């Protein structure tokens with residue numbers, strides 16, 4: 525499944541602490557934001573707060589951003605595996621709509637309480653909050669037998 529439709533959710537205001545020594549947006553800040561955005565997207569799609577980053581493909585820094593720019597981050601699921609979810613990411617400048625970064629593949633793995641990969645059971649994107657867990661998996665009471 526890959527419909528290519530990216531939904532841009534989170535916006536960031538590029539502030540002095542986000543800059544590199546050249547005075548433009550620091551790539552490390554951007555990757556931190558993207559990883560968090562992907563984690564939240566995976567939790568919403570897989571209904572499990574215990575999902576971890578497994579893999580990121582090459583990162584293409586297309587253009588830079590300046591202090592004071594507004595940027596927006598978008599993700600879409602491109603493949604639901606058995607225990608994994610693959611996403612595509614794009615970051616763009618809200619003023620110019622110019623692409624700042626693309627990542628073709630970010631893979632998250634759904635974990636069970638034992639910390640091992642666990643089947644998530646989903647095959648399609650949800651655009652609602654129907655899978656959002658009511659609490660973190662490791663805070664749930666153990667199953668009754």
Ligand SMILES: CC(C)(COP(=O)(O)OP(=O)(O)OC[C@H]1O[C@@H](n2cnc3c(N)ncnc32)[C@H](O)[C@@H]1OP(=O)(O)O)[C@@H](O)C(=O)NCCC(=O)NCCS
Pocket residue numbers: 575576577578579604605606607608609631633639640641
């Ligand atoms: C996540 C982790 C438990 C997976 O362990 P693993 O032994 O690779 O598990 P598996 O081989 O069963 O693979 C699990 C899934 O990941 C996918 N996967 C594994 N390696 C991959 C890779 N290099 N690229 C893409 N997908 C990969 C597998 O295809 C599988 O997906 P599927 O079930 O949908 O087919 C383990 O690698 C780990 O703990 N990594 C550290 C995670 C972490 O700390 N992340 C950073 C902080 S969030």
